Amino acid sequence: MVLLFESGAFRLSAKYIQKKGSVWYFRRPVRIGCEGLHRDTTGKPQSMLFFSLKTGDQQEAAKRANDHAKRQDALWNIHLNGTAEAVDPKAALGRLEAAGLAGCAN
Secondary structure: OEEEEEEOOEEEEEOOEEEEOOEEEEEEEOOOOOHHHOEOOOOOEOOEEEEEOOOOOHHHHHHHHHHHHHHHHHHHHHHHHOOOHHHOHHHHHHHHHHOOOHHHHO
8 A cells, every 4th residue: 555645634646556666556466256358469368457658757657556446346346246347347348347348448
């Protein structure tokens, strides 16, 4: 976790972000049972997601990571619970990201 803000009794931190050089990256383990949704370029299931958030700004990276995490959570919940995908547009965006079509989702 990365600390974003701290003042008195308040502390705000962000999960799933990591700085590499001057750029922030998203790093998150894939939920157990959902590894097959995320594959590398060779088709092997991924157990860890790691990609550039394409920003050097910490607060912007936290916002982008939050958006990615929400879409992944929606996708994973649908996959694990068998809910209709049409119900949640975030899950549809998560499926596009998992298929490597993230640019189409934004």
